[in-house]
Amino acid sequence: MERKYLDFEKPLEAIDKKIEAYAEVKKGGQSNGENGTVGLKQQLSEKTKEIFSNLTDWQIVQLSRHPNRPHMLDYVENIFDDFVELHGDRCSEDDHAVVAGIGKFRGIPVAIAGQQKGRDTKENLFRKFGMAHPPGYRKAMRIMHLAEKLHMPVISFIDTPGANPDIQAEENGQALVIAENLFKMSLLKTPVLCIIIGEGGSGGALGIGVGDRILMQEYSIYSVISPEGCASILWKSQSAAAEAAKALRLTAKALLDMGIIDAIVPEPQGGVHRDWKKAFELTAETVDKHLRELKTIKTDELVELRYQKYRKTGVWLEKEAEENE
């Protein structure tokens, strides 16, 4: 895959190019490149640290959409064994924006569902940019019900700009299908673990995102509206997206502080897109830890705990009790 660089990543591109050049020289048989690479790698690491220690929320938004970021199926291929993809909603069609199936995670049978984005225009048209229609949400739900029946945990990968906003989606009851997923996921009698691996776009993300543990990768986002959408409504200008991103508090860190998510999945230095292998390791580790915890909880208690988890969200003021959280 061709490496792409965001504006603020540009300083890394120059160093990457130099390292690549040294590698070429080395391949050519001249061995005097070795020392130079060590120095350059050191330089790369320091520059990355410098850039990433001070990211703005808007930069994190851009990272969450980075074209080199691993997608749902990349995780499926690399951290699960024996994945079997299952198709269709048993009602109307197979929505390619959502991938669902069963597989093994470190020996444990699990059900997997998630939004899948494409890498190029052709793939993106096929995957609908990860924006599911009602059949996609129904397909995910069908696999979750299968998981419930067979006592398998559900692992849901969230990566979507939002639910598809077109005529067909409305005709087929987009709002209704998402509502039903929220309702049904709250009652699922099996552990549900959700991971945001890129964009957590509003109701479209939540539609497969009600669970016992909500995890977010370090540079992923979760938001009620896209920063661009918020900017055009409140600031009347899309160029205020950076300001809106800040106001919306959509980063993993902010959401962990607010108690909305349960844990942050750390990303390799420079983000998941710069080191897929490490990204898969770190993700698998965090999934493993939480899955183990969930496995120890009895089903009835699990469902009640899930209810309480959402029950306690929200902040308001009341006369009797001064403040609730």
Add this chain to the structure above:
Amino acid sequence: MIFKRKKYISIEAREKPEIKKDLWIKCEQCGKLIYKKKWEENFKICMYCDSYGRMTAHERIAQLADPGSFAEQWGDMVSCDPLEFTGVKSYTDKLKEERQKTGLKEGIITGVCKINGVPCALAVIDAGFIMGSMGSVVGEKFTRAAEYAIEKKLPLVSVSGGGGGARMYEGVISLMQMAKTSAAVGKLKKEGLLYLSVLTDPTMGGIAASFASLGDIIIAEPKALIGFAGPRVIEQTIRQKLPAGFQRTEFLFEHGMIDIISKRAELKDAIGKILLVIHS
């Protein structure tokens, strides 16, 4: 030939009849002037073109609850500003403004009442308060109404009308209210209690994609805008004008998403009839 020139005298232009705002209103659909009192007696429906005006939550309760039967609950709950949201305007200022404009504390009123003699828990969204969007207070009060229904073994009736969906100013916290209210409807299911959802103009976004769509029975007023994405968002996406009637009650009814379309004047009886079948 002599032409006689017509002589004109100038007359002062008659003063335009000024619309006395408190007595007359202009129908947003047909533009005709309507005597406000008559309009209100007619449930805010235009006598000329039959278009529905938006009712406030208080008006809706007065319409649906048996006279004197409504007792409000959790009426003093107000929003605070968890994100310390500052856009062009701060959330705190926006809340102040909306409270002043509507005279309400928040965008939902909850309580207990009787409808045609049957006791029920009632939650009514006011579309006028930050576009009837759902933040923490709307989510919490709806959930409490559902839990109260469970405690007292009552049916739950909700009336939705909100174009704003999940409230931006509260970020993901408002998104969580979609999950919370849907889970509360899940509890009602577990307890075997009826949930009847009434959809009025407009019911969109986060409210449509959570509790409002989860009624065991869904009744909608005619011609209400109901859907997930706003019409403008869809038009921008597909770069086409939307067909007339798209996302309206009748459109949804044809697509099998709604049980009953009820005219406003008959709404109370439509709800009452269902409650009577199940609860008497």
